[in-house]
Amino acid sequence: MRTLTFGMNVSVDGYIAAPGDDIGWSVPSDELFQWWSDRVAATDLSLYGRKLWETMSPHWPTAAQQPGVTPAEVEFAHRWLAMPKVVFSSSISAVDGNARLVTGDAITEITRLKAEDGGPMDIGGATLAAAAVRAGLIDEYVLATAPVLVGSGTPFFPALDNWVNLNLVETRTFPEGVVLTRYETRR
Numbered sequence: 001m002r003t004l005t006f007g008m009n010v011s012v013d014g015y016i017a018a019p020g021d022d023i024g025w026s027v028p029s030d031e032l033f034q035w036w037s038d039r040v041a042a043t044d045l046s047l048y049g050r051k052l053w054e055t056m057s058p059h060w061p062t063a064a065q066q067p068g069v070t071p072a073e074v075e076f077a078h079r080w081l082a083m084p085k086v087v088f089s090s091s092i093s094a095v096d097g098n099a100r101l102v103t104g105d106a107i108t109e110i111t112r113l114k115a116e117d118g119g120p121m122d123i124g125g126a127t128l129a130a131a132a133v134r135a136g137l138i139d140e141y142v143l144a145t146a147p148v149l150v151g152s153g154t155p156f157f158p159a160l161d162n163w164v165n166l167n168l169v170e171t172r173t174f175p176e177g178v179v180l181t182r183y184e185t186r187r
Contacts, residue, residue: 005140006141009146032144032180036144050087052124053125142182145180
């Protein structure tokens, strides 16, 4: 059975984006960017919601050829392109690159993917991840918490009907006061 991880940059008050989908506060340090890049390299399959796909897919396919690109960005671009992706959306009709589109029930497909043999999966996109959180499908949470309060916006965690008990498995401090915490779901 595969494991499923939900991880993102998050504000201290729990948001992954400020109002207007502003993520300017979450620009990672070089060290944190490398951590995320290494995570992509270790991920067997990434699950994307529509908005996250529409943010990532226009940029990373050509990022390695852009002026002023850093070696770390080139490395991430190659890793991102190579990683298989599943995009969940009922409003787009096609995806490209190393991705396939699922327009049906996300929870049914994620449950099926988790039951397969294979390496770890990551999930991203607030709406998609919220559905997986509420369905109890997340095995691990990774929060890279930036020292900023944004007040409102897109929350990392959805409203829940029941508690989810977690075990802390890693903490790490990055430059600029970002604290990474990694939790496993207690089953």
